[in-house]
């Protein structure tokens with residue numbers, strides 16, 4: 001295009017001349033810039049409003065004092081903090097934290113931390129803070145909430161959220177009763193497959209002779225006495241998620257068969273000629289250390305790597321004691337709905353619970369609360385209503401149990417007096433499980449290990 005020599009190009013403005021503060025204020029999420037000493041250098045309007053700090057009072061304040069109401073940096077409280085990552089290796093980092101508003105209300109937030117440099121090249125941490133709506137603040141599965149605010153639990157929730165966004169297979173590891181099944185439902189619900197089925201396979205009840213018919217299904221007349229066609233568990237999960245619970249219990253021959261199906265997604269129903277396909281996302285769970293089992297050759301290495309594209313560890317309750325009151329409260333609400341009533345813990349009863357070690361984790365807490373509710377005369381649960389059933393793996397942290405302690409020193413946590421207990425409960429595994437605060441499956445597994 002022809003230009004007159006008199007036409008001057010428009011001047012190019014440099015970014016330096018821009019008012020950074022007004023650019024930050026355009027952001028609807030709270031944003032804050034922090035130096036290496038945790039001092040706030042700048043923050044946008046949303047941040048100031050959210051945490052109740054005036055413009056004059058902001059610069060130089062410590063970030064942890066403003067958002068955590070804590071005098072020490074979050075990582076000293078055991079939290080995973082972007083400050084550490086950004087200043088150590090300059091990598092962006094995303095975490096989930098609990099922040100407090102000016103009056104002390106807790107809210108779950110997602111923080112994205114990035115490196116920012118000034119003109120001299122000095123490094124700062126720029127944080128974008130996204131407040132999670134209530135329904136995301138505690139992962140909710142139907143009416144089951146995964147409750148907790150401890151750093152260990154928040155880390156675990158963050159991993160669950162991140163992993164749910166992918167289609168990779170996930171291995172959940174954690175002690176019995178720690179919430180693996182709940183985590184599997186959460187993973188499914190947060191995934192793109194949420195509107196498709198979540199099928200649970202209890203691997204303790206999948207012996208070799210049932211694998212084909214149960215897992216892959218069968219055609220009519222596939223074997224003597226077989227009446228109709230049956231869709232197997234794998235096919236039922238097509239488009240959705242297959243949860244392999246207690247996967248470490250699968251016998252080796254079944255592991256080989258399972259691997260073959262998982263590798264290709266292709267299978268034939270028992271007695272069927274057609275090769276079928278199912279598109280299934282796998283979540284597996286185990287309370288046994290599968291790596292050790294691989295080393296001992298009791299678990300196939302190739303299957304392990306097929307299952308464990310992402311590993312998520314669920315922390316035991318004794319490593320997140322600060323979660324006990326919150327979980328107890330939710331469990332009491334649940335018991336109240338089921339039994340028709342309202343109960344709450346007295347301060348002393350809560351203190352007693354918080355000092356206990358919970359070898360049976362959240363399931364044991366639920367059983368203890370059910371018994372306490374049954375014993376309580378009114379809506380208040382007192383310390384004498386709180387009865388512990390197990391002696392712990394860490395007796396030094398345990399409060400003396402009023403009932404006769406059970407030794408869990410046996411193989412893989414198996415109580416040494418299991419045969420005695422079975423005879424007391426006339427072989428009823430469910431009652432033994434309830435008594436011990438473990439799942440019925442766990443008792444089943446112990447019996448098959450003997």
Ligand SMILES: Nc1ncnc2c1ncn2[C@@H]1O[C@H](COP(=O)(O)OP(=O)(O)OP(=O)(O)O)[C@@H](O)[C@H]1O
Pocket residue numbers: 144145146147148174175176177178179180181182183287327330362363366438439441442
């Ligand atoms: N964070 C939590 N908040 C509230 N309830 C929880 C939490 N974690 C677990 N629960 C409850 O504790 C009980 C046991 O959880 P779950 O069955 O998921 O444990 P698990 O690890 O799969 O146990 P197992 O290995 O014995 O099968 C369930 O009633 C579950 O709803």
